[in-house]
Amino acid sequence: xxxxxxxxxxxxxxxxxxxxxxxxxxxxxxxxxxxxxxxxxxxxxxxxxxxxxxxxxxxxxxxxxxxxxxxxxxxxxxxxxxx
Amino acid sequence: xxxxxxxxxxxxxxxxxxxxxxxxxxxxxxxxxxxxxxxxxxxxxxxxxxxxxxxxxxxxxxxxxxxxxxxxxxxxxxxxxxx
Numbered sequence: 001x002x003x004x005x006x007x008x009x010x011x012x013x014x015x016x017x018x019x020x021x022x023x024x025x026x027x028x029x030x031x032x033x034x035x036x037x038x039x040x041x042x043x044x045x046x047x048x049x050x051x052x053x054x055x056x057x058x059x060x061x062x063x064x065x066x067x068x069x070x071x072x073x074x075x076x077x078x079x080x081x082x083x
Numbered sequence: 084x085x086x087x088x089x090x091x092x093x094x095x096x097x098x099x100x101x102x103x104x105x106x107x108x109x110x111x112x113x114x115x116x117x118x119x120x121x122x123x124x125x126x127x128x129x130x131x132x133x134x135x136x137x138x139x140x141x142x143x144x145x146x147x148x149x150x151x152x153x154x155x156x157x158x159x160x161x162x163x164x165x166x
Contacts, residue, residue, distance in 0.1 A: 006091075008126045020127075023150065032146050034132040043091045043126035044103075049117040063115050067106065 003048050003056040008077040009069045010041035044068060053080055086131050086139040091160040092152045093124035127151060136163055 011017050019040040027035050050056035057078060064076045094100050102123040110118050133139035140161060147159045 008089075010126065010128065023127075026150065027146075030146075030149055032142070032149075034142065035129055035146060036132075037128070037130040039128045041126040041128065043093065043124040044106075045093065045120070045122045045124065046118055047120040049119075059115070059117065063110075063113075063118060066113055066115075067109065 001050065001052070003050060003053065004081045005046055005048060005056065005060055006079045006081075007044040007046070007060060007064060007068060008041060008079070009044065009064075009074050010039060010077075011073055012075055015073050041074075042068075056080055084133065084135070086133060086136065087164045088129055088131060088139065088143055089162045089164075090127040090129070090143060090147060090151060091124060091162070092127065092147075092157050093122060093160075094156055095158055098156050124157075125151075139163055 017039050020038040023040065024036065024038040027033060027038075048056045048059055050059055057080065060078050061076075064078070065071065069076045100122050103121040106123065107119065107121040110116060110121075129143075131139045131142055133142055140163065143161050144159075147161070148154065152159045
């Protein structure tokens with residue numbers, strides 16, 4: 001069974017996020033002073049072939065550890081959409 | 084009212100995604116042959132102060148047009164979590 005998934009990878013609180021800080025510093029000048037707390041992470045979309053949802057989640061968690069994320073600096077959130 | 088939001092920015096289908104392609108080419112070697120269709124986008128978390136949900140959405144859509152996304156190459160999805 002093919003599962004479509006989205007893996008969100010964000011820098012942990014306290015870890016600096018230069019891209020988010022740069023966006024945030026431009027906001028008042030562009031007239032978006034009501035926007036704050038900008039943090040830029042990754043949204044990785046992918047498909048995984050697994051027998052069931054639990055299996056798909058397990059494999060994606062392994063993939064994050066092996067390749068996609070740095071567990072010291074980043075938090076990972078896996079969202080599955082059955083297909 | 085403060086709304087927490089997540090803005091997902093992905094390259095449109097047909098637009099090349101070198102980072103996704105690089106990840107995908109490494110998958111079989113790492114033992115993840117069951118994973119495919121990797122596309123790497125951005126997940127931007129932010130807070131917006133707006134009178135209601137419709138207003139928050141409108142402001143975030145403007146912000147995407149003005150600063151966050153390139154509408155020629157990228158699709159945007161805005162998800163709001165009331166706070």
